[in-house]
Amino acid sequence: MEQTFLMVKPDGVQRGLIGEIVKRFEQKGFQLIGCKLLVMTREQAEYHYAEHKGKDFFERLVTFITSGPVFAMVWEGEQVIALSRTMIGKTNSLEAMPGTIRGDFAVHTNLNLIHGSDSPASAEREIKNFFTEAELCRYSKVIEKWI
Ligand code: IDP
Secondary structure (H helix, E strand, C coil), X not given: CCEEEEEECHHHHHCCCHHHHHHHHHHHCCEEEEEEEECCCHHHHHHHCHHHCCCCCHHXXXXXXXXXXXXXXXXXXXXXXXXXXXXXXXXXXXXXXECEHHHHHCCCCCCCCEEECCCHHHHHHHHHHHCCHHHCCCCCCHHHHHC
């Protein structure tokens, strides 16, 4: 089963949107297999956003993401990587459609509430940056065959 790494960013935590965001993925039918509230270290943030190193917004992004607690999660489900990206909405706030998390709650691209892995390779890398194998809880639900 596919897994993805999702994270409510510091703005989402400050705005009290953890519950709303978790609710959406639960209601979609995905399964939460790990979560924690933490303040990212600078090293962890630079690794997480390594693909943006050198870009003009990199410093601001790392400063922002380490500025307060984030809510890190691992979710499991069929096509969870692509489907959760659709549910999150476009990076640019002007393009994030209503009905998506960013479209419904975010105004600025800098404060866009949530991160979601964009490929199986990034999901694996990002999960390992936040969770040990022992922190992930695998369990089955009888409802699975209906989803
Ligand atoms: P994503 O979060 O939609 O996957 P990425 O391209 O991985 O988007 O960028 C990571 C984060 O960096 C974005 O969520 C956004 O906060 C910030 N970011 C991306 N592109 C820009 C930009 O052009 N200007 C300012 N911030 C940006």
